[in-house]
Amino acid sequence: MREGALAKGMYRNVFAELGYAEEEIDARLQEAWEGLFEGNEHTRIYYPAGDDMGYLLDTGNLDVRTEGMSYGMMMAVQMDRRDVFDRIWKWTRTYMYMTEGENAGYFAWSCLPDGRRNSNGPAPDGEEYFAMALFFASHRWGDREPPFDYGAQARELLRTCLHKGEDGVGQPMWDPGNKLIKFIPNCDFSDPSYHLPHFYELFALWADPDDRKFWKEAAAASRDYLTIACHPVTGLAPEYAHYDGRPNDERGYGHFFSDSYRVAANIGLDAEWFGIDERLRAIVNRIQAFFADKEPADYRRYTIAGEPFDEPALHPVGLLATNAMASLAADSPHARSCVERLWNTPLRQGDRRYYDNCLYFFAMLALSGRYRIWMPQARS
Known part of the structure; x- marks a missing residue:
């Protein structure tokens, strides 16, 4: 066993x-x-943005990816850094979350550091890491007001990943x-x-x-x-x-x-x-x-x-x-x-x-x- x-x-x-x-x-x-x-600039990949947001930069391609943002959230929850976690999650929800079109409910996989999207397509490796990091955040720190109601956000995302397209719009990730x-x-x-x-x-x-x-x-x-x-x-x-x-x-x-x-x-x-x-x-x-x-x-x-x-x-x-x-x-x-x-x-x-x-x-x-x-x- x-x-x-x-x-x-x-x-x-x-x-x-x-x-x-x-x-x-x-x-x-x-x-x-x-x-x-x-x-310093030789090693860092995380950058604060404004008073309450931050992003991880793909330094080889000079963009912000759901891969890196979800990784950063997982790192932050494992290190008990709610401040960094919330900054990354707010940037993600503000700039990457899609509310219209066939991919509504998913996250745009690539954005510029100023938040403009390079693509309106999602990448499932980001979504699965977002969901897991959000569950861990909910369990470790407790939920607050949206979008920091981590557990509800995780369940909604997974629901979309499985059931997207049942209304004829879009496709599921599994x-x-x-x-x-x-x-x-x-x-x-x-x-x-x-x-x-x-x-x-x-x-x-x-x-x-x-x-x-x-x-x-x-x-x-x-x-x-x-x-x-x-x-x-x-x-x-x-x-x-x-x-x-x-x-x-x-x-x-x-x-x-x-x-x-x-x-x-x-x-x-x-x-x-x-x-x-x-x-x-x-x-x-x-x-x-x-x-x-x-x-x-x-x-x-x-x-x-x-x-x-x-x-x-x-x-x-x-x-x-x-x-x-x-x-x-x-x-x-x-x-x-x-x-x-x-x-x-x-x-x-x-x-x-x-x-x-x-x-x-x-x-x-x-x-x-x-x-x-x-x-x-x-x-x-």
């Missing part, structure tokens, strides 16, 4: 298991937070038949890195009662999907994949590249929260073995069979971070060295730092036992 932190109430501190002192671990995590949210998350609502394929069965298990506890069975089934469907989307030898996943797991090379996204890195991290956190799935453990063991003889400076874009392209990895720090986070599920001989490599790597600096450092911070949280499930609290 699988048993993770939800059942046991305990979180692994892998850094401590390897001998690092608690004070040093706390200092490293705080240093990473300050680098991203309060640091396929109602196979229960797999889509790459975008109006397509019939997926992105393996979007699959977060550990989130869906919690949605099955806290979403609208009528939808809870769907979310439970979606968690199982996603775990099954990862077993067919990841290569049987290397463990590598493509950025886009068909519902039968075959790589979808639309616009060249059928290979292992930036999105794909997150699969290993997601498997690690699923194992931490809900226990080991041996099929998924085998995947991350293969991934760690594939990268065992490669240095970050030599990371490339690869076919999922492991054949390298000339194109170097855009986010080598992000890749080594996700491989380290996979150690929460792995039992490979490389698990320790992956974690030590992360510990010995600083935050990335420069134009491409945004994505790398988001994955870096999540790995630091998870491997220190501080990426936690925040359950509902009894309140007087």
Whole structure:
């Protein structure tokens, strides 16, 4: 029987298991937070906006994405920074939330830092992170007036994600038949890195009662999907994949590249929260073995069979971070060295730092036992 932190109430501190002192671990995590949210222009990705808003900047593309905004909210709730969380959420609701058209109820995936939209299309990875972060905020801090009635906002968003289009307008973010998350609502394929069965298990506890069975089934469907989307030898996943797991090379996204890195991290956190799935453990063991003889400076874009392209990895720090986070599920001989490599790597600096450092911070949280499930609290 699988048993993770939800059942046991305990979180692994892998850094401590390897001998690092608690004070040093706390200092490293705080240093990473300050680098991203309060640091200088070499590391920071969060910027206050006005008196009560703020945004995370994709420093490589100079836009604000639902991916980054939802990541920032998750980081803030895990670090008990309600002030930052509320600033990010207010910016998101003010500029990204769509009230008209076929995507009403979703969030525009890309905006300029002044709030103007680059697109009126949504990206489901943002929506699922928004919902999870909002539930955690509700449970950790309690709800206030809209839009800070976090729990109600999360349930409304998930309701839209599943039932959009039932009135003939728009499309849902999950396929109602196979229960797999889509790459975008109006397509019939997926992105393996979007699959977060550990989130869906919690949605099955806290979403609208009528939808809870769907979310439970979606968690199982996603775990099954990862077993067919990841290569049987290397463990590598493509950025886009068909519902039968075959790589979808639309616009060249059928290979292992930036999105794909997150699969290993997601498997690690699923194992931490809900226990080991041996099929998924085998995947991350293969991934760690594939990268065992490669240095970050030599990371490339690869076919999922492991054949390298000339194109170097855009986010080598992000890749080594996700491989380290996979150690929460792995039992490979490389698990320790992956974690030590992360510990010995600083935050990335420069134009491409945004994505790398988001994955870096999540790995630091998870491997220190501080990426936690925040359950509902009894309140007087």
